[in-house]
Amino acid sequence: xxxxxxxxxxxxxxxxxxxxxxxxxxxxxxxxxxxxxxxxxxxxxxxxxxxxxxxxxxxxxxxxxxxxxxxxxxxxxxxxxxxxxxxxxxxxxxxxxxxxxxxxxxxxxxxxxxxxxxxxxxxxxxxxxxxxxxxxxxxxxxxxxxxxxxxxxxxxxxxxxxxxxxxxxxxxxxxxxxxxxxxxxxxxxxxxxxxxxxxxxxxxxxxxxxxxxxxxxxxx
Amino acid sequence: xxxxxxxxxxxxxxxxxxxxxxxxxxxxxxxxxxxxxxxxxxxxxxxxxxxxxxxxxxxxxxxxxxxxxxxxxxxxxxxxxxxxxxxxxxxxxxxxxxxxxxxxxxxxxxxxxxxxxxxxxxxxxxxxxxxxxxxxxxxxxxxxxxxxxxxxxxxxxxxxxxxxxxxxxxxxxxxxxxxxxxxxxxxxxxxxxxxxxxxxxxxxxxxxxxxxxxxxxxxx
Numbered sequence: 001x002x003x004x005x006x007x008x009x010x011x012x013x014x015x016x017x018x019x020x021x022x023x024x025x026x027x028x029x030x031x032x033x034x035x036x037x038x039x040x041x042x043x044x045x046x047x048x049x050x051x052x053x054x055x056x057x058x059x060x061x062x063x064x065x066x067x068x069x070x071x072x073x074x075x076x077x078x079x080x081x082x083x084x085x086x087x088x089x090x091x092x093x094x095x096x097x098x099x100x101x102x103x104x105x106x107x108x109x110x111x112x113x114x115x116x117x118x119x120x121x122x123x124x125x126x127x128x129x130x131x132x133x134x135x136x137x138x139x140x141x142x143x144x145x146x147x148x149x150x151x152x153x154x155x156x157x158x159x160x161x162x163x164x165x166x167x168x169x170x171x172x173x174x175x176x177x178x179x180x181x182x183x184x185x186x187x188x189x190x191x192x193x194x195x196x197x198x199x200x201x202x203x204x205x206x207x208x209x210x211x212x213x214x215x216x217x218x219x220x
Numbered sequence: 221x222x223x224x225x226x227x228x229x230x231x232x233x234x235x236x237x238x239x240x241x242x243x244x245x246x247x248x249x250x251x252x253x254x255x256x257x258x259x260x261x262x263x264x265x266x267x268x269x270x271x272x273x274x275x276x277x278x279x280x281x282x283x284x285x286x287x288x289x290x291x292x293x294x295x296x297x298x299x300x301x302x303x304x305x306x307x308x309x310x311x312x313x314x315x316x317x318x319x320x321x322x323x324x325x326x327x328x329x330x331x332x333x334x335x336x337x338x339x340x341x342x343x344x345x346x347x348x349x350x351x352x353x354x355x356x357x358x359x360x361x362x363x364x365x366x367x368x369x370x371x372x373x374x375x376x377x378x379x380x381x382x383x384x385x386x387x388x389x390x391x392x393x394x395x396x397x398x399x400x401x402x403x404x405x406x407x408x409x410x411x412x413x414x415x416x417x418x419x420x421x422x423x424x425x426x427x428x429x430x431x432x433x434x435x436x437x438x439x440x
Contacts, residue, residue, distance in 0.1 A: 073436050129388040136385050139375035145440075149371050152433040156367060156389060159429050163392030163422055167399065 009210060010203045018203070022196040025049065025189060033185045044108040049189045051101035053197040054094050055119075058126060061091030061201065066158040069151035081147035082216065084154065085137065086208035090201060092130040099123055118165075125164050129157045221311035221431070229308060229316025233291070234323070244324060247287035251332045254279045259339030272342045273401035279336065281361065281394055283328050288321045288365040289382035292373035301373070310435040314366065318427070321369075322362040329354055345407030353404050353412065356419040357397030363423050364389040367430040370437045393422050 029049045035042030068084035071077070102120060103113040114120065136153055140146040182190075237244055258275045267275075295301040304313060333354060337344065344350045368386040375381050400415030402408075 073433070125388060125391060128391075132385045132388050135381060136371060136375060139372075139377050139381055141376060142374075145374050148436045149374055152367075152437050153371055153385065155433060156364075156426070156429055159425055160364070160389055160392050160422070163396070163418065163425075167392055167395040167418070 009206045010199075014199060015203070018196055018199040021192060022200070025192045025196055028185075028189045028192065033189050034183055036182060036186065039109060041108045044105060047101055047105050049186070049193050051098060051105060052190060053194045054098035054101060055123060056194065057197050057201050058091050058094040058098050058123070061087050061094060061205075062126060062129075062158070064205075065091060066154050069154040072147055072151040073155075078143070078147055078216070079213075081151065082212045083205075083209055084151060086205055086212055088130060088133055088154070089208055090204050092127070092134070094201070095123060095126050095130060099127060122164055125161070129161075133157070221315065222309055223312070223315075225308035225312030226315035226319065229304070229313055230319045230323075233316065233320040237320075237324075243287050243290050244327065247283050247324065247328055248331060250286045251279060251283040251328045252335065254282060255332045255336050256339065259336060262340045267340060267342070269342075269405035270402050272336075272340055273405055274398050276333070276336055276401060277357065277394055277398045279332060280325070280329065280358070281390070283332070284325055284361050284365055284390075285383045285386065287324055287328070288362065289369050289372065289386075291317045291321055291366065292369045293382075296373045305439060310438040311431050313438060314370070314430055314434040317370075318362055318366045318430075321366050322359055325358040325362055326355070329358060342405065344405055346404045346409065346412065349404040349409070349412040349416075350401065352416060353397060353400040353419075356416055356423070357393065357400070360393035360397065360419050360422050360426070361390055363426040363430065364393060367426070367434070367437070370434065374437075389426070393419065393426075396422065 029046050033046060033049065036045035036048075039045045065084045065087040068080045068087060072080035072084055102123065106115055106117075106120070107113040133150060133153060137146055137150045140149055258279055262272070262275065292301070295304055308316070336342065365386050368389055369382060372382045372385055396415050396418045400412055400419065403411035403415060
């Protein structure tokens with residue numbers, strides 16, 4: 001692994017852009033986007049603008065973490081382990097946010113915060129996978145063993161996740177609507193939020209990698 | 221991978237177990253106690269096929285958690301893991317341990333399942349499918365639990381960690397086994413066949429991935 005650099009984590013213009021863009025998304029979510037028809041609480045449906053990108057980023061972060069886990073095992077390098085763990089930590093954060101925003105929406109829309117809907121259960125499984133991944137990492141003292149074993153666990157958990165998608169609809173019927181007709185303002189706000197969340201994820205990932213690299217360099 | 225090595229690991233574990241009877245007696249006692257506790261509760265409130273199949277697999281799952289985690293931890297505690305690494309290829313160790321874990325779980329089920337059926341007065345509509353589901357479900361639990369046990373054996377706190385690390389890997393198999401057993405109890409051949417196919421796919425994916433990853437988990 002190379003020396004910890006002093007380069008900017010994200011170009012300044014991109015930092016300014018995401019600040020302005022996300023402010024615009026938040027303002028638009030409350031002032032520009034109209035209440036959504038077909039929901040029990042049309043006003044509360046605005047939470048989708050923040051909930052959906054959170055859930056998508058949580059899954060993307062897990063896939064990125066698994067890709068780096070594969071690289072860690074095939075190339076046998078610690079840098080990939082650092083990136084894999086950093087992406088997993090962000091995935092855990094976004095999964096928690098998606099769970100909380102989803103529970104708020106479920107409480108208003110379906111009457112209870114938790115309904116064992118297949119998508120709710122999938123995100124809960126992701127929370128448990130992340131929690132187990134970090135518990136395993138924390139319990140292995142040797143750095144090389146920790147990198148290899150946690151990468152193997154990450155890959156194995158990723159491979160069994162598709163079975164969850166097959167099984168859950170058989171156990172419990174879904175409450176999430178399969179088709180939602182939203183106004184164009186909603187789609188614009190969702191696309192804007194998605195773009196902002198992607199940039200924030202990349203920013204936080206680079207920051208988390210830098211922090212972990214500095215921590216490793218300090219230990220040496 | 222050497223098949224002779226895998227058989228040697230299985231025979232070694234079986235001989236050690238027959239001499240000490242530590243794992244099997246503890247797991248059997250746990251399984252029988254929990255079966256009686258569950259049956260006692262069910263006897264008072266009554267049950268349908270869905271409740272009975274869920275509780276049966278909960279008993280089997282926790283019995284697996286009580287016993288299968290020992291397979292690798294014992295090698296580390298008695299300092300025989302190093303010798304095993306020198307004597308047998310990593311893949312043979314996985315296959316040998318997997319076979320031993322499957323046989324242990326099958327031995328537990330030989331006692332607990334008839335006891336459960338007797339005590340809960342549970343009607344099994346399709347006996348062949350029920351036994352097939354138990355065998356496939358046990359193979360799936362053993363496949364995931366053996367890989368998890370190997371990972372946890374290198375960690376500092378093995379006992380508590382094993383259940384947490386295993387659950388995300390085993391949850392899909394547990395869900396499929398419950399749905400399939402419910403179908404076998406309620407005489408639904410189509411559902412049972414679909415779940416058996418899913419369990420075969422699950423075993424194929426987990427065993428293949430574990431064989432590919434096991435060298436990274438097992439070797440120093």
